[in-house]
Amino acid sequence: RGEQRGAPGRIAVVGGGIGGSAAAYFLRQKFGRGVRIEVLEREAVGGRLATLEVEGEGYEAGGSILHPLNLHMKHFVKELGLSAAPVSGSLAGIYNGEEFVFEESSWYIINVLKLLWRYGLNPLRMYMWVEDILDKFMRIYRYQTHDYTFSSNERLLHALGGNDFTRMLNQTIDEAMQKASFSHKFINEVVCPTMRDYYGQGVNINGFVGAVSLAGAESGLWSVKGGNKLVCTGLIYASKAEVISGTVLSIEPKTRPRSTGDPVNLYQVTYNTMAGVTGDTYDIVVIAAPLNSKIANITFKNFNPPVPEFSSPYHQIIVTFVHGRLNTSFFGYRDPSAFRFGAIFTTENPKLFINSLGVVSPVEKKGEGGKLPTQLAVWKVFSGEALTKEQLGLLFSSYDSVKVKKWLAYPHYSPPEKCPPIVLHDKLYYLNGIEWAASAMEMSAIAAKNAALLAYHRWYGNAEMIDQEDLYEKLKTEL
Ligand SMILES: Cc1cc2nc3c(=O)[nH]c(=O)nc-3n(C[C@H](O)[C@H](O)[C@H](O)COP(=O)(O)OP(=O)(O)OC[C@H]3O[C@@H](n4cnc5c(N)ncnc54)[C@H](O)[C@@H]3O)c2cc1C
Numbered sequence: 307r308g309e310q311r312g313a314p315g316r317i318a319v320v321g322g323g324i325g326g327s328a329a330a331y332f333l334r335q336k337f338g339r340g341v342r343i344e345v346l347e348r349e350a351v352g353g354r355l356a357t358l359e360v361e362g363e364g365y366e367a368g369g370s371i372l373h374p375l376n377l378h379m380k381h382f383v384k385e386l387g388l389s390a391a392p393v394s395g396s397l398a399g400i401y402n403g404e405e406f407v408f409e410e411s412s413w414y415i416i417n418v419l420k421l422l423w424r425y426g427l428n429p430l431r432m433y434m435w436v437e438d439i440l441d442k443f444m445r446i447y448r449y450q451t452h453d454y455t456f457s458s459n460e461r462l463l464h465a466l467g468g469n470d471f472t473r474m475l476n477q478t479i480d481e482a483m484q485k486a487s488f489s490h491k492f493i494n495e496v497v498c499p500t501m502r503d504y505y506g507q508g509v510n511i512n513g514f515v516g517a518v519s520l521a522g523a524e525s526g527l528w529s530v531k532g533g534n535k536l537v538c539t540g541l542i543y544a545s546k547a548e549v550i551s552g553t554v555l556s557i558e559p560k561t562r563p564r565s566t567g568d569p570v571n572l573y574q575v576t577y578n579t580m581a582g583v584t585g586d587t588y589d590i591v592v593i594a595a596p597l598n599s600k601i602a603n604i605t606f607k608n609f610n611p612p613v614p615e616f617s618s619p620y621h622q623i624i625v626t627f628v629h630g631r632l633n634t635s636f637f638g639y640r641d642p643s644a645f646r647f648g649a650i651f652t653t654e655n656p657k658l659f660i661n662s663l664g665v666v667s668p669v670e671k672k673g674e675g676g677k678l679p680t681q682l683a684v685w686k687v688f689s690g691e692a693l694t695k696e697q698l699g700l701l702f703s704s705y706d707s708v709k710v711k712k713w714l715a716y717p718h719y720s721p722p723e724k725c726p727p728i729v730l731h732d733k734l735y736y737l738n739g740i741e742w743a744a745s746a747m748e749m750s751a752i753a754a755k756n757a758a759l760l761a762y763h764r765w766y767g768n769a770e771m772i773d774q775e776d777l778y779e780k781l782k783t784e785l
Pocket residue numbers: 320321322323324325326346347348349350351352353354355367368369370371372552553554555594595596601602603604623625713714715716738745746747748750
């Protein structure tokens with residue numbers, strides 16, 4: 307047990323996205339009512355969870371879908387009195403730039419036969435492969451329920467899936483699936499389009515984020531009625547944290563004398579507000595924004611040893627909402643009435659200027675069933691670069707409104723991957739390193755709980771709760 311027993315006075319959370327708002331919520335749970343928690347946010351609470359208005363209705367422009375086993379997000383929705391709505395699926399087609407290599411049917415049995423015919427047992431084996439990974443991944447909830455925490459992302463992943471999980475960070479999903487004897491055809495025509503849709507990158511992304519994408523293609527997906535960002539505002543409200551509108555510029559360690567005479571270690575956080583540059587001191591700081599010069603460009607002053615620089619790039623994604631009619635002949639269908647796909651995925655082809663496109667429903671009408679693709683509908687197009695007028699003209703036979711959102715969306719994955727540290731300094735924690743394993747809402751929530759538990763156990767010197775080996779076996783016998 308350590309020397310510091312009194313509760314901390316003030317905690318700063320930098321960033322009000324799902325990571326920061328969940329951190330505020332879990333920090334409140336752990337440290338209790340006495341601590342003052344401030345969330346410093348430079349833009350809107352929600353961060354990469356945001357809606358965009360098209361034709362008077364809101365649509366998810368950032369993080370949109372959740373897995374049925376994303377248990378933190380499920381718990382938040384229940385706790386905050388929000389509603390989960392199923393993501394309505396449309397018929398999917400996989401387009402290779404010349405033709406559709408796979409066309410989903412509305413008949414389940416036809417799909418099974420088509421998949422078997424083209425890919426043999428690959429789809430079934432993939433399902434089992436992903437379930438095995440998901441099973442191990444689910445161990446995190448048990449560890450966190452028992453208050454255990456990890457001081458690095460690698461240790462966290464190792465505690466879930468041993469060397470198999472850490473190895474997945476060092477190889478591409480292509481290599482991982484080839485080693486598991488999946489066919490090239492299946493990887494190129496089914497796995498790659500999923501990666502392109504979800505992470506805007508092909509099968510060269512790391513095996514772990516690849517497996518997360520494949521889990522994200524399972525059934526039972528859902529989203530939050532009214533918009534996923536409602537979870538962030540709800541969590542901040544529930545945590546009774548104060549939101550300060552400002553851009554954090556720098557963080558610096560300071561030692562101040564206490565009234566008792568002993569020195570106390572604090573962090574000076576300097577931020578820019580509408581009223582000018584100001585700042586405050588905090589006992590604990592949690593950074594819940596990507597430390598990248600193009601995103602949260604924070605200077606760490608006078609740290610010894612210095613806080614390392616994280617220069618790895620984030621991947622640009624452009625989300626374009628188009629209210630219009632699809633030009634089905636672009637996809638080789640001269641007769642629009644024969645075109646039934648409301649979700650189009652693409653294989654790797656340099657000629658293609660889009661990653662995917664699909665018909666979407668407004669956040670208030672989630673779960674009500676989508677429009678037919680040939681009707682006037684709102685299409686959500688994912689691409690690496692902004693679409694030109696000419697490209698929009700190729701994709702749509704007519705359209706009346708276009709809304710664009712540009713994101714530095716998620717890490718540009720390039721294995722072997724090393725996740726940035728969680729502990730940047732004594733009581734300075736960083737959540738977004740986990741994104742280098744996989745970027746998803748639930749991953750940020752897991753990182754937030756892990757950081758809150760870590761901050762708590764390190765503050766009170768509970769070393770036995772941190773980085774425990776063989777937790778899975780230990781907790782099995784604890785039942
Ligand atoms: C287009 C898109 C689609 C996605 N789809 C899905 C999906 O379907 N399912 C899923 O699970 N995930 C999805 N994701 C990923 C998911 O949205 C992110 O992993 C998650 O939202 C990250 O949350 P975060 O709180 O960690 O970071 P952010 O949401 O980025 O939050 C960081 C916050 O910090 C603020 N900030 C940054 N710098 C500073 C500073 N210096 N001072 C003060 N504030 C600062 C930012 O304004 C931001 O609000 C998607 C992401 C994108 C972009």
